[in-house]
Amino acid sequence: MSDAFTTRVLNIATGSHERVVDLTGECEDFLREAAHGRDGLLNVFVPHATCGIAVLETGAGSDDDLLATLHTLLPADDRWQHRHGSPGHGRDHVLPALVPPHATLPVIDGRLALGTWQSVCLVDTNRDNPNRQVRLSFMS
Template identity: 75%
Template structure:
């Protein structure tokens, strides 16, 4: 079983502003060694209560549109019961209910089987925590 399962954690800095960071290349680079031409599943997981993983188009503005939509749905104001941190920080704790902290993706012959415009994106609206961990796990 050990040859069929590989997992790593990498750190990423998202900064003090909300961000949608494309991590597709990091996922593909991990699969070069972990999948070695095999097929299976890649799980992308962020072990944080205030971040998520989305599979969206990037580069054409969809990533900025996603952040704008989250600002509308989850305004950074004083409506939230969860009140520690920056004003409106409670919204960051609701984010994973809308943008899950994980995604499981097909891997075919060692390559992510994404659609032509799809990218794997770390979504982070929490400026209080600019450093994030991402766990990549391949099951072949």
């Protein structure tokens, strides 16, 4: 594969509860190997219909605030037409419309060009699928 495009798949265990998983460290590790100090773009993509990728502050309560907001916007109850899985699972299939399954981020000198408090996160509200894949792709 060309040095202009490199990809890696991460396997992430999210468990049986809703989670925001910080992927920033894994993204930085990947870029150290793939970018070789070059400028480009990092695309982060999750090939699942019930989770998304967000750029937000973590560790100061924002990740919990995001999950609480999603509970308000997308309650886990019986209102959803999509009804397989655990009660309220239909909400998980609406999540990617609000938290998209991808993010494309600038890379400068081989490093993520994030703001001071920004982290790259997997947002998973689906308690029925505890194992996720995340594809990291660097393009220069």
